Structures are given as C-alpha cells and as structure tokens.
Amino acid sequence: MDNVDVLVVGAGATGLMLANELAIAGVSVVVIDREAGRLRHSKALALQPRTAEVFDLRGLIDGARDRSLASVNGHFGGLPVPLAYEGWSTRYPYMVAITQSETEALLEERAAANGVAVRREHELTVLAQDEEGVTATMRTPQGEQRVRGRYLVGCDGGRSVVRKLLGVNFPGTPAVRYSVAADVLLQETGAEPANQWGALAKMFGQRNASGQSVALLPLGEPNFYRLSYTDPSISAETRDIPVPKERLEEVLQSQYGETARIAEVQWVSSFGDASRQAERYRVERVLLAGDAAHIHLPAGGQGLNLGVQDAMNLGWKLAADVKGWAPDGLLDTYESERHPVAAQVLENTRVQSLFFYPAADERMEAMRELFTTLMALPDVNRHLAGLVSGLGVRYPMEGEQHDLLGARLPDIELTASDTPQRTSVLLRTGKGLLLTEDDRHAATAKPWAERVDVVRTSRLSVSGTVVDALLVRPDGYICWARTARSTTPTQSAPVQNALADSLHRWFGHPEH
Template sequence: MNETETDVVIVGAGPTGLTLAYELALAGVETLVLEKLTSRNRQTKGGAIQARTAELLESRGLLEPMRRRAIPGPPVGANFALLPVPLDCGPWDTRYPSPVMLPQWEIEEVLEERATALGARVRRGAAVTAVEPDDDGVTVTTTDGGPPVRARYLVACDGGRSGVRKALGVPFPGRPGTYLAVLADIRLSAASALVPRERGQISTLTRQANGYWSMLIPLGDDRYRLTYGAYGREDPTDLTRDTPVGEDEIAAALRAVYGEETVLGGVDNASRFSDATRQVERYREGRVLFAGDAAHIHPPLGAQGLNLGVQDAFNLGWKLAATVRGHAPAGLLDTYHAERHPVAARVLHHTSAQRVLADPRPSEDVAALRDIFTDLMRLPDTNRYLSGLISGLALHYDVSGAHPLTGRRVPDAELTTPDGPTRLSALFGPGHAVLLDVAGLIPDDVRLPGRVDLVRAKPPAEVDLGAGALLLRPDGYVCWAADDAEACREELPRAIAAYLVDGTD
C-alpha cells in the first residue's frame, strides 16, 4: 500500500490540533490532521477563551467568527478557585477583559473551516495504531484502512489519554485523580428557584447539597451545562471514566441539589472526568512533539485547559514551519519545550492550589484560608496578579535581550501607518514576524528575511509602546526592542538571525 506523504501530521482535531493546522497551513506547510472520531463531539466542554488566547486568535482574524457564536449573557470576569471575587483584566490593557464563552465544538468548527481553506486536510475515523519515528521523519499507521502516513514531523494533540504517547512509551508522570465527576449538556423541562437563570460570576452558579457539589451554567432557552460530583460516599469500585452516564444518574443529582421541582428534559451528551495532574517531561522526542492535553493535564479549575493548548499551538506553529521550510536557526524548535513546559508546570501548580481552595467540604483550616484568600483577592495588586496568571496576559518568555520588553506581549494599540489607520493585531494576519518602527529608527535599506514585515507606524500620542523599535515574533511576543538608531544597527541583525535565517523565503 502506498504511503501518504506530508510535511507534518497532527494527531487530534481538537482546538490545539486545529489551531496548529491553521498556523502551519498559513505558513505554506503541507499538513494532515488525523482524528479518531468520525464526527465532531458536540459537547460544550472547555469553551472559555481567556484574554491572551483571544488576543492571539484576533491576530489571525479567527476571533470574530467565534464571538458571533458566543453564548449570550453579561460579561463576567475570570475566576480563581470558584471564589466570589471576579478577576479584573482591565489593568493589563486588553480588549478582552472577560472570557469569550462558546461551546468547544464551535471553536473547532471555525478553526477547521479556516485551516482547510488554507490547504490543511482532516482525515476522520483514523485512530493511530502505530508510530514509527526515525532520523528523517515518522510513519503512522491508522485503523481506517487508509494508507500509512509518512511525515517529516508528528505533533500529538490527541488528549490526556494520547494514543501517540502510549505508542511511543512516553511516560506521563504526575498525580492520579482523586475523584470522578460528570460534565453534561442537558435540557430542563422544569426548574426550581435554585436554578440560575443567567450566566454570572461563577460562585453564583455553584451549589452543594445532599452529598453533591454542582455547577449549572445557562446556555440559553432550556439548555444548561451541568458539572457535578458526589462526596460523602465512596464511588462504586467499577466506575471508570468510560462508564456511561445515565439519565437517571443525572436526574438524581439535579433533584438532590436543585429540588424535586427541577426536572430533567433530556441529555444531549455526558462524560466523566477526573482531577488528575500530569505532564510529560519533554515536549519533543526527536521528530515527535506533544501539545495540549497530550502534554499536560490538570484539574479543570480557572478555565485553563483549552487556552493552554491553543497557546502551545501558537508557540509551536511558526517554529515548526520555519524548521520544515529550512530557514530556522539551529535550536529554534527546541525553544518550544523550553518556553512552554514551564508555562504548563505553572498552571499545574496553581490549579493544584485552586483544588484545595475549591474543596466542597473544606476542613476548618481550609475554610479559614479561603476567607482570607477571598479578602486578599479584593486588593488591587492581588487581583491583578491572579488575573494575569489566569488570563495568560502576564506570560513572559525567557527571551535573551537587555530590553525590559523582550519576551513580553504588547497591548493591541491603534496605529497610523502610511497606508492608513490599523491595529497592532492586524499586522500579524499573514503569520509573519513584524518589525515595528514607531520612532524612525530603522534605516530604509535594512535587509530583512521574507517572513519579517517592516511596518512604520505611530500610536496615539497618549500611548507608549515602551520602545522606539520592536521586533515581534509571529506569536506576538517581543524578541528584540531598542530606543536608539545605534542599537538598531548593531543588534537588529543578530536578533533576526536568532529566529530566522537571513535569506529568501
């Protein structure tokens, strides 16, 4: 049987895999996505797009079609440990201070539509059965009867129970789960006064009673997203993540928490999850890389999972594309692990802390800690710290360079260019790096690689971007900045060479 050849094969058509497929296709890299499911899972799942993820999606023109599908309701701040103080992202100067809420499957639909329009392919019903890496690439065998796939690189985006990870025997160290809970999209035919009528701050949507804890989020009309778990009794010994969730089980939980007047009208889908915490030790194993839940899992607190994976894809995409196309400096692809592994480790760390604070049956000591922590969250400095942590806006990569902006995001400023007004985010639509000159420091005869765009622009007088000239990577993070022409002459060529080999594209 002949092999299917491609530059990159991505295993898993969730938000991480499809974002990566878009990024690679945007850079002209031939990409094939293998997905074991024959059709998209239409479960709401993780659908909170945090501020930094929203900014990255906006920079590619992907956010607006998602916002048009957003779940209706008032804007609500992000949360930490389900505590009753919303996180305010306003001090971080973002256009998206509140998470954008929509079902995960609709996020996937937008991403797949845009990725395939650029030439990426998605092959469904293709579960991976074997992965054979060698020095030049990877060969993948699937269950769908299609030909084996031969690719230069493989990226595993196939979830917490990654088949790729298991096929290669890659360890997934960490802590096993301590409970199983249920996530379900349901319809109610009757609702008591205890059922929330509109989406609000998360503490108003949580409740516990009669041996259950629960969170119920209105999705419009009679539809709700229900999350619940039991406490005060042991789960049946034969209960696993794959045990089907029956309507009777869901109805019993609803009655226990929301009263006999709350009647289940139907279940659209339901699944179980745990609070396990794990992370692979290396995000790259030769020609195989790991992203999203295939690389890290954690308790579902603070709406981090989808965002962590999508940001993995934005970090990896341009680096892998440059490597495949042959204009990446040595070691560029390895910076994916160096930059993203610590980010996920930090998320695992703070979701573990949230897990303690969010315990539905806290000890007397934890209850006291929660009261004090809630008071601390009302202090502006504490709230800013936590909002930056949860939203991703505080993320700072360890990028070499003396300027204080290196490794940081730049807020999406209004700009005036010779071609007219624009926004900083709009400059990243092609997926290129951007050399932004706001002080006339870059000489006219500067020599740039093909995927670095020079933009001369001015922000409003009241806006200070923090430097006279900035080199921003395709994912929007500053990799060089300067305030005088001499630094531009001396440092800029070295900064460009650190990310893109000087030459044609």
C-alpha cells in the same frame, strides 16, 4: 504512501489551530482523527482573554463571538471574588463563553479554507521515525494506510497514542477527587433557572447543603444546560460507572429545588483532579501539544486555551524548520517556553481544587476565607488573572534586555502610512513584525522582508512603556525593543547590531 510536510494527530482545537498555523506559512499538512466526526458535547466552554487575542491575530475572533453564549468574568476556584483583566491592557477583558464544539467548527472551517485535509476514522497504530521523517501507520475504513511526514505532532488528548508510542513519561499525581459534567434538557415547569450567564465566581461558588459545588450553565438553547458538580461518592474504582439520571436530578434539586426536573440527559461524564505533564515535548521529529502534553483539573477553563496557545507557539517555529530557514535551536524553544507555562497551570489548578471540593476540616475553611480576602487586593487579583488567562505569560529571551522583552504585544492602534491600524491585524499574515519610525531599523530588517513586515509608525506606548521600535514574533511576543531616546551616530551601530542579532535569532539567516 502519502507524503506531507507535517502530520497532525488529533482534530481537536489544538490540532486544528496548529494545522492552520502551518498552512498560512505554506506548509503542507494533514490532520487525522479516529472519530467519525466532531463530538456534539463540549468539555470546554470558554476562550480565555489571551486566546481571544490569539484568535484576533488570525482573524478568528469575530467568528468566535458570533457563536458565543456570553462574555463573562473569570474565577479562581469558585471563590466569590471575580478575576479582573483590565490591568493587563487587553482588548478582551473577559472570557468568551463558547462551546468547544463551536470553537472546533470555526477552526475546521478555517482549515478547509486553507486547504487542510482532515481525515476522519483514521486511527494511528504505529509510528517510526528516522533522520529525515516519520512514517505513520493508521487503521481506516479502507484498511491500513500509511502517511510519511517530515514531522508528526501528537494533539490526541490526555490518553495520547502518540505519547505512548514514543514512550514519553507522563509523571504527576493521580486523581483523588471527582466531579461530574452533564448536558441536560430540563423540563418546563415554569420555574426554570435563568437562561443566561452570570458571574462565573458566583455560578461556580454555589454549594448545596452537603458542601458540593453545583453549577448550572445555559448552553444557548431553551432549557438546555451544563450541570457540573463535585461528587465525593465517586472514586477511581467507580468513575467509569455511568451516572444515572436520578443522581443528576438529585443534585440538581439540592441546589435549585424540587421543581427542577430533567427531561433528557444528552451527555454525562465523570472527571478527576489528575495532574500530569509529559517529561519531554519533543522526541526528534515527533512533538506533543495540548492535552497530549499536559492534563489537569479543568478549573477556570484553562485546558483548551493552553493547547491553542501551544499550537500558536509551535506552528511558526515548525514551519520555519520545514521551510529551511529556522536558526539553530528555534524548534527546541517550543519546549523550553511552553513546558514552564503548563507547569504553572498545573500548579494553579491544584490550588483551585482545594477550594472546589468540600473542606476536609476547619483549617481549609479558614484558608478559603483568607484567600478570598487576598483576592480582593488589586495586585493579587491581577496576578491570578494573568495566570489563569494567559495574559501574564512572558518568555525568557536572550539578547538586549528590555522591560518588554518576552512579553505579549497588546493589541494597540497605531498610525501606519497615515492609516490607523491595529497591531493584531498587521500580524494576520503569520509573519514577524517590526514597528519603527527609524529608517536605520527598517534598513537593518530589509534582508528579512519575506519573513518580517516593516511598518512605519510613530513612538508607541506599550503597557506604560514608551518605545520607538519593536520586533514582534509571529505569535505576538516581543523579541526586541528599543526605548525611545535620542541616538547619536556613534550609538547607532550597537543598536542596529542588537536588532540584527534578534532577527538572526528568531528569523534565521536572510539568505536561507
């Protein structure tokens, strides 16, 4: 029986991101997947701005952009007003259009560089856990095998075997409306659609005479496209019936004319607007992340991104537990922080589904018009952009309250040791980060030097707030902040105590 610190089930984007987070923290990890290799087709087609920031925190964003198809604005339900991200102080005020297969290839290459083993054609069949770990039994080409891990994380999709073996409830709403996605190669007729991306609000907002939403997205190769459309003729009883080429061509021509012809269908799938969330993300030593923990209509391109950000939140906390320095309750904050975030995504995708599918009556059309008007208001647009992109995520935290507490740290350039540095680069070690110009703050943090890097810098302006010190978690969220102001010696002790409390709360006892 193999022994490992953490066994990750599922080699999709969530599982691979988690494996990389564990690896850079020095935790041994094995990833298993029942498939023989990465699937060529791609359900997801974009990285949201917050995921682009997360990739930058780990030095992955350049590789993603090299493999990308375009940079595009987001949308909400295909309504004609694009989402604007500029109000969120991000270096990436756009979505990075990239196929899921390329995203996973990038993450798997990094995993290999980090020494992570990905074992293909390994299908989990049984798991048993005790106080010290989890034993997983797998079906493999070499016969039945077992792996013993201190923890196991299910990143194995919406039909998660891990979730089912745990008996965790998956409440929500079943699918009532369906869509189709197909990767198609068009015939060259001299009248092909533009082989470039435009505004997603426009691309997903197109409707044919029947009121169906029809989008055609170029996939980077000549005449190769993703055809996506809503289909009221599909039901729960018929969703598994293969969609014929003739039906795809009929929908294509309804929007792009009779000259649009399909030469080859490389992949086609029907999907519904089911919306479900696991009641629990953790059962003792087994945890759930990504689609194993939540499913929803893929509206606005949020699913893969939600999973990657689950992994970013979980990775350093799980590593801390394995390494033995995690403070009490740290691992439980994974569920308490990420469960509400996913619940908000499920909520906004339910709303978006109302706009994607043909209106049931005139009242729905009136709602579309009203919502479109509201989206043109800057504050409303910024709010929706924050929801869909993940930039608006803010975790509730205990400790000395501050306007920035629990918010993400935007990627800002600062002067550290007289050398300009970006905060995203400083966080690539996977450790915490203290930014300060105060020797007393640096002295307070010194016992945590193995877990927190201290960087001297002048006062910072973060999202319009001036501060003289910030403590940042490995996932890029601010867990302590001090607003710039003069501090007398009599005030110094409470300030240092507040910093020390936050260091203990998030980075444990320094002697552990």
